[in-house]
Amino acid sequence: MEKKAFQDYYPDNMAYCYGCGRMNEFGLQIKSYWDGDETVCLFQPRPYHIAIPGFVYGGLIASLIDCHSTGSAAAAAYRATGRPMDSEPALRFLTASLHVEYLRPTPIDGPLEIRSQIKEIKGRKVVVESTLSAKGEICAKGQVIAVQIPDHLVPSGD
């Protein structure tokens, strides 16, 4: 049986994000997991995700870091409170700020690995720092400040 990803626990009505929603048929449908105290996501860019030939466009890198980080923030919030990820109410996070440093061109002909550490959990805020690697080399670094979704923005569960 395959391990469930963070995104597999999102309630159906919150599972349509273009970056991470498993029910968005046009989207990236990323999958994130714990690896010890870090979180990890592997993603195979599609041939049309290029900036210049051979290299991934920066918006995809930003999108992967963003959505993997908000998923990681939720997972960390469950873990910090000792709650299983399928318990109610669902904890979901939005991005307050995103910072990406592009260190070198990211080759497109292989999987990208986004690996993150939870740097801080404080109230409804979680700080997540990430690296994005291709072929064993770090190509970008990211920092996301994620904030738990305000109750009035959580879609009703109908």
Next chain:
Amino acid sequence: MEKKAFQDYYPDNMAYCYGCGRMNEFGLQIKSYWDGDETVCLFQPRPYHIAIPGFVYGGLIASLIDCHSTGSAAAAAYRATGRPMDSEPALRFLTASLHVEYLRPTPIDGPLEIRSQIKEIKGRKVVVESTLSAKGEICAKGQVIAVQIPDHLVPSGD
């Protein structure tokens, strides 16, 4: 006759970026223009570009700010040197760093306006600051540090 966008001047072999390449049939194909000393880009998100229902996902916002900023950096470099945008050699920019602050949820049911100012041009580096608005309200702010593409990464013109 319609005004040409910055991206319409990109040489064919550099016009496949998912965010801004006019020849990437799967991509966003954004169009950026001068408006006085500012640059502006209008983009209509597609229904599947959602984060949670009704709101744009953050990765699209980051992608729009990123690609509009590198296009703006190139336009500013041409303008600073008094060169027309169709002169050779082509000036193209990559993103060294991208920072986005998400100020409020961005509604998806209307066009997004990205409006940018050139804050600094120094050697091969251009700093671009942007706002992203929907329905007249600023929903996100961005800063991009763009760097002129090193010659060895420029695709050959065949």
